[in-house]
Amino acid sequence: MEVKNANAAMLSNYEVFKLLTDLKEQRKDSGKSKQQNLNTITFETLKYLSKTPCSRQTPGIVKEFLTTMMPHKLTKAEKLQLLNHRPQTAVEIQLMVEESEERLSEEQIEELIHTVADVLPGDPEQENAAPAEAEIDEAAEQS
């Protein structure tokens, strides 16, 4: 066996998730699953990925995300990490964006967090919890 290119492209978690989900469906239909190794790795990888934000993404969302990221001048690897992790705090952004202190101002980091939260769908459970709190705040303000 010969490796032609050990890094032909980086894949996002969503792409791998989609590929494995399709593969699982396909193999379920065909009914034969004698391949122990393939079964193990697809099961474990899907189990891991289904807990990450990628399980709620679609090709449209990924495309929209990449378009909105254009003005931020981030590298491919940085965008990939933002897509995979969906960071919600400034400290996470600082981890994923190299030398973020010099490259991004505080406002830009805030803006990044907002776009990430707007474009990429979050965990429904957490989302439901957050608006409820906001409503309470609003109600408190009104009274």
Place this chain on the structure above:
Amino acid sequence: MFVLVEMVDTVRILPWNFQRQLNEAIVEELNKKLANKVVFNVGLCICLFDITKLEDSYIFPGDGASHTKVHFRYVVFHPFLDEILLGKIKYCSQEGVHVTMGFFDDILIPPESLQQPAKFDEAEQVWLWEYETDEGAHDLYMDQGEEIRFRVTDEVFLDTSPTGPAAAATETPAQPGQSTAPPAEAAEEKKESPYTLIGTICDPGLGLLSWWNS
């Protein structure tokens, strides 16, 4: 986290699979050979992405099987250096904190890469971060099963393919009397993982998720 790797391999299809579609049989053979295996200096293979080219198939004298050179792309787990990953603590030991991602287990965060000052609790066999506040030090325990965010700082590939007696031979000639020791060592080495990630959590935002949530 995942990359596409272009590879070329000659796939042998046994005669009783000739009634199947060639593509289908090749996909199965490639997955049988590579899925859940570590390829040296490449990473942990997950599953086939696609076949880009099939060359002509040959049948050689004395072998009923067909041999086809296949160009294909495979999905491989191979995080780049400095990538941020999320895992769970498998267990702690003197060597550091061992982290698992479910499909990949061999991740070590050595003691010097933990949030400092770090201390190993012998009684509980757990690492803890002696986080200092104005009111004194807080012990933040790194318990088993906790979610942890870390940065990849290094990768170690170990060639675990059978090497023959060469490795043992280099050690034995000096002390012929201790002939039993080297094979034992070799057996120890066999358990070594072929691909290990070395991580760090010595940066703000890294470590247990619960440390940074509030």
